[in-house]
Amino acid sequence: MVKSENYWISEHDGIQKEMLLIFNEYLLSLKLENKAKATITKYRSILERFLSECAVPLEEMTSENILQWLTAYSIDKKPRTIDLVLSSLSSFFTFCLEEDYMDDVVMKKRWRPTIPHSLPQFLDEYDYARVRLAIEKLSIRDRALVLFLFSSGCRRSEVSNLNITDVDLKKRTAEVIGKGNKKRTVHFSEECSFILKAYLETRTDQESDYLFINKFGNRLGTQGIYKVTTRVGTQAGLRRALNPHSCRHTFATRMLAKGATLEFIADELGHSDLNTTRGYARIPTEDMITAYQNMMG
Structure with a gap:
């Protein structure tokens, strides 16, 4: 073996x-x-x-x-x-x-078999709002984790490997290592920065330098991250399971709906090939925005 x-x-x-x-x-x-x-x-x-x-x-x-x-x-x-x-x-x-x-x-x-081109799974505004409500009931660590996933678009392996020193709370940036050991800078929201700061304040100096840790003080692994998103999806009453990749797709979809360019989204997601990012261009963002307006005014 x-x-x-x-x-x-x-x-x-x-x-x-x-x-x-x-x-x-x-x-x-x-x-x-x-x-x-x-x-x-x-x-x-x-x-x-x-x-x-x-x-x-x-x-x-x-x-x-x-x-x-x-x-x-x-x-x-x-x-x-x-x-x-x-x-x-x-x-x-x-x-x-x-x-x-x-x-x-x-x-x-x-x-080569014919592969159906399915749209990336993402949360519409209604389900995203339900998840945001469910996040409020999570522990401070899990709140920071889910907000980071949604606002950075990172892969769960990238989040798992983060250390505290990789994160700049003032600039709201983090240095992650993506596929092929390529480093890139990602951004996260002001709300995420606030919750991350609160989470880190609960940590003692004796604890590890890992950004997200489990109850044993070890690095929170990819399976642990998956379990957190699955749990919050269930608590939010979503029709299908919430996973870290759904958070990543939701990030890209929301950026696209707000007018971000594919080049910007590709940089944030760590896509070396822009064709990978073009899949998001097929998402019916106008329909999504209209649905949001009908529900929220």
């Missing part, structure tokens, strides 16, 4: 020794490219299964070998899962081609 600190190393005993050396060289290349830990871990897991079940030497690997394995694997799998598997295989075989471990292109674009 691979230790968590060596997530870019595979010790899978079902993979042939020569192939395992190439596979680990590939994983190391992802690490050196600053690919996210979650991405490397997913790719490693998928490719370990493929390389152990399709034990064909690289110089003999054909499209038929891959398609046969993929067909068997894809039974009862969702299109997005299949697409992730294909991305993993394509990445690995591209590496093998570039490093001259194989001569022929074995992946086919036509294998």
Whole structure:
């Protein structure tokens, strides 16, 4: 079993020794490219299964070998899962081609499944107001946490990794480390700054430097953050579960509705590709604003 600190190393005993050396060289290349830990871990897991079940030497690997394995694997799998598997295989075989471990292109674009383009899940003004009311009943830590998620648009991993020294309450900014270990500055609301200050005043000098901590004084993990948002969503009586990513989408939607440019939103969210942010442009903001006006006047 691979230790968590060596997530870019595979010790899978079902993979042939020569192939395992190439596979680990590939994983190391992802690490050196600053690919996210979650991405490397997913790719490693998928490719370990493929390389152990399709034990064909690289110089003999054909499209038929891959398609046969993929067909068997894809039974009862969702299109997005299949697409992730294909991305993993394509990445690995591209590496093998570039490093001259194989001569022929074995992946086919036509294998890609059709992925439905669903709108990002976000809270409309009515549900957002209900959550805001529910926040008032939370502990000071959880209030600060949820307000930070809603007003910064950060990923839950970025919030979990924050230290107190990363935050400037006066400027209302925080330095976060996003995907690919890229640093960026995010902003948060004045209300969030006020509640964060109140939360930090409850902390003792002996406690850790982590911004959000659990009851044991350790860093509040991503699962802990997820549980907080789920709980507040339930207390607010939302029709579907509230999660940190919903907070992130709600932040982007509200910024778009207020006239923020896609470039600004992309910078705040840490999107390296503006096309990722363009998904928010499909949100019917005018309808949302009209609904808000009808309810609130």
